[in-house]
Amino acid sequence: MKLKSDIDYAAFFKQAKHCQGNVYYHTEEGDHMNLKSVLSMYVFATLNAASDAFPKGEVLCDAPEDYDRLMDYLILQNEKQKG
Secondary structure: OEEOOOOOHHHHHHHHHOOOOOEEEEOOOOOEEEOOOHHHHHHHHHHHHHOOOHHHOEEEEOOOOHHHHHHHHEEOHHHHHHO
């Protein structure tokens, strides 16, 4: 799922840390970052602040129930079709 624009990244990372499984950010270029890793969080936040590349990637969770925890930060499939 894609990230919404203008989210509170600190709150998003806090929720990701509480997920049961790993939470990954996959870029269109094929890069993968585990957002439960502190180093990946810093890299993600720094690159996101410096460019608009990250909204083009996707957030993927190992555990399906973790999507519910992150739903406030993700664009649902039907939301993409409306906009």
